[in-house]
Amino acid sequence: MSEATAPESTESTTDVTAVTRGTVRSYLREMGPSWIAGAIAAGPATMASLITAGALFDYALLWVVVLSAGAGALAQYLAMRLGLLTERGIVGVTEDHLGELWAWVLVLDVVIAAGVAQLVIMNTLASVSATLTGVDARAWGVLWALILLLGLAGRGYDLLELAAKVLVALAVAAFVASLFVVPIDAGTAATGLVPTLPSGGALVAAGVLGGAVHITLITMHSYTMRARGWTEREYGLATFDVGASMLVAFGIYSVAIFLVAASVLSDPDLTAVGAAEALGPLVGEHARLLFLLGLGGAAVSTLGANTVVPPFLVADKLGWETTIADARYRLLLAGFAVVSGAGAFIGGEVLGQLVLVLALGTVGTPFAIAVVLYLLNSDAVPEPNSRVANLGGIVLFAVSGTLAANFVREEVSTGVDPISGFVLAFAVVLAIAIVGLVGKYGREEVTG
Template structure:
């Protein structure tokens, strides 16, 4: 490796802290999606249902989320390309379409449920029918994103995530926390059968999600970051995912475990109004409204960030520009935003659905991580191969996400695969599992034999 390459990739940590703080952005969009209503629902449900038992998953989620973003950032900066383009050039058209399908399905399902959340909370606050709100928000979303694109999402992400973090962090100072029980929650266990596997997968899925792994490539391109921004990009990930998201997750979980835990609580029966009690010790009778505003803010922020993900990958696959200067991309962005209105017409309570969405997204994540690791170790793709430490961390990430995703799928299948949703989840997981295995074998044959 030349001295110039070494400097570009590793010594880009020079610069002032103020420059880094003002230059942050792409990872905050991932953080806004990660710190969305689905993660909030998973964390509150975990604390209310299992007390401190899943604390280890909460802490692990922030660490692994930052690790996944780092690997994506590294591949994106070293290639200065979108992940679909890289996959297509290296592995071919079929693998690129598998990745696109993986992301579109995971992000599309999340989009519908998040819109249901936004519309339902809007109905609770205003009294206006959620279906009307769903259509209204879809139009607002389409106009905002198609008009200003990335920048409006980034600004909203920074403001809303910061506000939600502050609100729940303040609650930890007034909520009694059982340090002994919290310490025991650091021991890795998954309690409660289907509910425990679902909630654990939901927590980890909030931080390590296929949409977060793939969108990092395109948000960095929107910022026009290159290899020279390696230090800033690393700082961006640490500040948004490891610190902001980590504090957010820990604060919500500890407050929920301290206030809401009850052995009789069922994960599938918890509602947003029940969850609002977590803020009772801080704001008293205003807890319901403060919680709903926080949930609404997180949902709106996540909705905007999630909307851009499918258009990014589809546009990249079709060789379009991935910004609003391309009318085709702008039109695709508007279509995805408008289609999300359908989420307001889905029946049932949105709180349990949010957890299911994250668990489903986690099922599609190991395949994306395997792809990233494969590409980072191909000399024809990147000028500097991954270090052993980075590869080891990546393999640990793949293993943990695979185990938790597999636990969720196994418990779902054990409860019966007669309904269409469970059947689809099983086939989806099986197909991507086979694809990941084939890719692993392919790498071993090419590089090690």
Template sequence: MPETERSVDVSAVWDGNWRGYLPEMGPSWVAGAIAAGPATMASLVTAGATFGYALLWVVVLSAVLGATAQYLSMRLGLLTEAGLVTVVERHLGESWAWVLVVDAVLAAGLAQLVIMKGVADISATVTGIDARLWGVAWAVVLAVGLAGRGYRFLERLAKLLVFGVVVAFLLSLIVVPIDPAAAASGLVPRVPAGVDGALVAAGILGGAVHITLITMHSYTMRARGWTTREYGLATFDVGASMLVAFGLYSLAIFFVAAGVLHSPSVTASDLTAVSAAQALGPLVGANAKWLFLLGLWGAAVSTLGGNTIVPPYLLADKLGWETDVSDTRYRLLVAAVALLSGAGAFVGGAFFPLLVLVLAFGLVGTPFAIAIVLYLLNGDAVSEPTSPLANFGGGVLFVVTTVLAVNFVRTRVVGSIGDPLPTFVLLFAVALGLVTLGLFGKGVYEAVGSGSAG
């Protein structure tokens, strides 16, 4: 059958040409570089060090749900061949598009500041130069690199760094002691008692299922010029990066922390980069701190680059601009976001707890993004019906992220009402919850109306 006549199917990889796919992979690896960053590393190390193997089931689930979220985003992007914000505006209206933009830009912007704080702090630890100077320097480097060289440079860097980090942590498992029985017990779903358990679980899932990863995918595929003809390649790209590479990365870091660093005296709120570095002690002895900081630095740099392009993509698409550096307005927007991120070096507080909190905050805005994607995939935005299996996966994804987000707000935010940040998070969560319910009601109303007409 000619290529143009093939029907797009959920199975996607119709010719099994995985060898040909390997050198062409890319867009999902940019998302993987963000997911496999210091925030996820912080959550995984915190989980293993604080609770041992108890949250292993969350680690496994994060890779599966992360791949599911990327697949659904990929499918919508390829079948519409347009940016997500444009598709939302066409089929839901301008107000819904602005809600999505604000949701994603807030989550990405907060993450950008904290990740920059990490890069600056680590650079200062290694060199002895003030972290604030490093923040300014990294912001300039980021602006020049991304605004000057464009997407393909970022994609190549993402693939290289993700591959290197995965290999490094897999090798570490050779010498780290793992208790098979205890690890197996961690596959039984349960959240350790207390605020820390719920927050860390939300942080782990927030690294893989984050609104920035869901919203950026249509734009990175457009940067590569992918259409429905690349459906098989795009599906393979998601599986290789999020399910395999990110899954191995997460499991390796978690097992290292649970096997070496776990202690009853460790608490999530007290964990620092230096104490987490001791997890690599059996590998490099006295140099454990420096090796860990180097790995954390590399992850932070790759995540910082990928996260920088998310707000410009969404804002440029909403304003009707091109989403590549050929458009001067987009180029200036990328440079502005990069330079503003330098303010992160001036943020106070400990790096690791801030990272976990940022991931959990991003999770609050994620159910709405998932609901948008599912609504569009099951409406007139696409010509091909979505399979029951894909819809089931999306439903599970929505329920899990919603439950974790609600639990996070209930345990971490409600008790701190009166303080500026918790109050803002609560209002943000309530507003998005109401908007998501409105979208659900709209979908039900349209489905009932369509059924009656039929």
């Protein structure tokens, strides 16, 4: 740990103003864990949701895009606070202070949300690879699964963090550059800052918000900070890390993609190749190639970061270490990497699948937020949340819960098929869990 981040006294360093105690230069050099969350957030599913939002509703959902960056930073801050103050993984803390049943619900919530996302993201990457090379997507799925296996199970966290920083920085730079050649109507765009939800926009809005406020991002943060050895002493650095990655980098990335899409795209039946061709005026004859490379790059960064999330939580629940030094964790990580190759056999148009994946993640997110808020106001931490942090968390819970409810209602409004039935069952189970958690907290407050 650098001298700039060392505590100046023995007093608590958990106040948010602790970020002023270090130098920006040292923070920029040492930041990292939140960028792995940023790599997942700035992935192909978010990209697909933003493009779809702009193409279908012009600038009307700009408020959701802006909200998503702030909400994502807040969610990561709360998760960061829990991880630093307990210096443990979220599953272990949940089991100790809520019970084994609640810990298993959290684990299953993450495994389902992250597992479905893994398969669809692999399908995206394999499809893009096949389009670029002419080699069958299923062969690419096997190859990418092998790369994940060797990279993550072989090199572990250090490789993942480095890749996340590089890929997110490149993605932000590419889309910011595009703003200089796209005709943005600033006046019309500003009207999109007024909260409205156009007909049929619930799924897309849930997808956009789900890119930033997602159960995988919230639950993984305690484990990535542990991998870096961060403790309460790094509170200022960790706060800066969240702000730089989620609020600034991810926020710029999201707004830039949305404004580009809202300005030049208008197609209710948008496909990945169709979007590339429509963006042709931006980069001429190479539009299709560059778009697919961008989509593939986003898939690579997200796939790698998402791969570690279920193994983190499952290993913690089973009492294993969450580093590759533990052979059991390494085997679990390798197994998840291999299984993800099955995503290449799904087939179908990837943009719609990606939006659906983020919306499904939004259904699983309110429960994770509720767990974090409960723990931050219990004896799990040495000092409870401030009123401001609690208020922000409650608003975050309400917004994500409302969008999730709208998405579920929209999914089942035309009848219950296997997909909408699964979404409904998933939502009902988690709603029951949330009600039970709120009731448990209320009883404890009343009894003292």
